[in-house]
Amino acid sequence: MASELMTIPARKGKAAVVRAGQRIKIINTHGQQVVDTWAFNLCDMNEYLSMQHTRAYLDKIIPQAGDDLVSNRRRPMLRFVQDTSRGVHDTLIAACDIYRYIGLGVSEYHDNCQDNFFAAMGALGHHPAFCPSPLNLWMNTPARDNTIVWLPPVCKAGDFVVLEACFDCVVAMSACPQDVVPINGVGCTPTEAHFVVLEG
Amino acid sequence: MASELMTIPARKGKAAVVRAGQRIKIINTHGQQVVDTWAFNLCDMNEYLSMQHTRAYLDKIIPQAGDDLVSNRRRPMLRFVQDTSRGVHDTLIAACDIYRYIGLGVSEYHDNCQDNFFAAMGALGHHPAFCPSPLNLWMNTPARDNTIVWLPPVCKAGDFVVLEACFDCVVAMSACPQDVVPINGVGCTPTEAHFVVLEG
Numbered sequence: 001m002a003s004e005l006m007t008i009p010a011r012k013g014k015a016a017v018v019r020a021g022q023r024i025k026i027i028n029t030h031g032q033q034v035v036d037t038w039a040f041n042l043c044d045m046n047e048y049l050s051m052q053h054t055r056a057y058l059d060k061i062i063p064q065a066g067d068d069l070v071s072n073r074r075r076p077m078l079r080f081v082q083d084t085s086r087g088v089h090d091t092l093i094a095a096c097d098i099y100r101y102i103g104l105g106v107s108e109y110h111d112n113c114q115d116n117f118f119a120a121m122g123a124l125g126h127h128p129a130f131c132p133s134p135l136n137l138w139m140n141t142p143a144r145d146n147t148i149v150w151l152p153p154v155c156k157a158g159d160f161v162v163l164e165a166c167f168d169c170v171v172a173m174s175a176c177p178q179d180v181v182p183i184n185g186v187g188c189t190p191t192e193a194h195f196v197v198l199e200g
Numbered sequence: 201m202a203s204e205l206m207t208i209p210a211r212k213g214k215a216a217v218v219r220a221g222q223r224i225k226i227i228n229t230h231g232q233q234v235v236d237t238w239a240f241n242l243c244d245m246n247e248y249l250s251m252q253h254t255r256a257y258l259d260k261i262i263p264q265a266g267d268d269l270v271s272n273r274r275r276p277m278l279r280f281v282q283d284t285s286r287g288v289h290d291t292l293i294a295a296c297d298i299y300r301y302i303g304l305g306v307s308e309y310h311d312n313c314q315d316n317f318f319a320a321m322g323a324l325g326h327h328p329a330f331c332p333s334p335l336n337l338w339m340n341t342p343a344r345d346n347t348i349v350w351l352p353p354v355c356k357a358g359d360f361v362v363l364e365a366c367f368d369c370v371v372a373m374s375a376c377p378q379d380v381v382p383i384n385g386v387g388c389t390p391t392e393a394h395f396v397v398l399e400g
Contacts, residue, residue: 052293092256147259148259
């Protein structure tokens with residue numbers, strides 16, 4: 001049994017509870033959209049999905065289907081069950097924020113993943129103390145030697161990932177509103193994405 | 201004029217105030233010691249040195265002499281002025297913590313960089329809400345394609361780095377107590393390190 005298909009509106013965020021054993025399927029509906037993703041222990045907001053702990057746990061920069069993503073307490077939190085895309089994701093780069101857009105020359109308020117994160121968590125009554133470094137699904141920012149390059153996604157419309165909760169979690173997602181750098185495709189046109197929560 | 205030479209005891213942490221324009225020289229006294237390093241805005245503990253923002257700012261995994269290390273508000277915080285070593289450092293890996301040593305089979309309490317961080321900050325009256333991902337000076341954990349490997353440092357006794365504060369900061373350091381994995385040299389013998397605060 002699955003929940004209804006939920007929309008992450010273009011440039012905005014959304015969060016959902018994913019209970020132990022349930023799976024969240026996150027869909028790149030239009031194929032060129034980066035989705036910043038976070039997770040917290042539903043019962044203890046001090047435990048969160050941590051990219052720096054996951055890299056150490058896996059000895060990998062980019063997790064792959066079959067891997068366990070771990071919390072800041074180094075315990076498996078989300079199991080990366082399935083990935084229909086080519087597996088190009090990012091764990092290196094912070095969520096975009098107002099300072100990012102100011103640095104890019106944007107003079108007015110710009111939607112950003114960090115604010116989307118806090119808003120999405122807040123809509124469920126959660127107020128984390130800070131914004132952890134996200135799992136940037138489909139973000140194509142590989143490191144070549146010591147240089148990080150910023151490229152459009154390589155996935156296609158309808159590609160999805162499936163993450164299974166190892167314990168009760170809140171998962172937050174932001175359809176990245178970046179439209180200055182072509183990280184959401186060469187057209188610089190952020191789009192909506194979708195997700196559904198599935199029974200395990 | 202310089203402050204006295206300060207010791208970071210083996211397996212322990214220490215923090216110091218570094219005022220705008222002052223420089224902190226961190227010394228790998230015995231040559232094989234990783235020093236986890238953090239910084240906070242002295243006037244606002246919500247602003248901290250951020251590896252995920254620094255990587256995005258520099259388009260590099262490992263910062264080099266001449267680079268500005270930035271805060272979570274993407275403003276230069278520490279200027280990486282000098283590095284006498286070969287420049288092998290790490291920004292990918294979380295500080296070691298009790299969970300790390302439990303995972304390595306250690307059954308009793310083990311000193312760890314995360315607890316050292318909180319203790320060192322606490323000794324100066326600061327109580328950060330969480331432990332940011334550290335700048336791991338001299339830690340040799342390069343990524344080859346997507347695989348992170350754990351190697352001994354390649355520096356020599358007396359190598360040092362110099363970081364200049366762009367605004368008033370608290371800098372915390374931990375002489376990493378890792379003695380299970382040979383990240384502090386093949387002898388797995390953590391040692392003391394030293395630092396001195398210099399006028400700009």
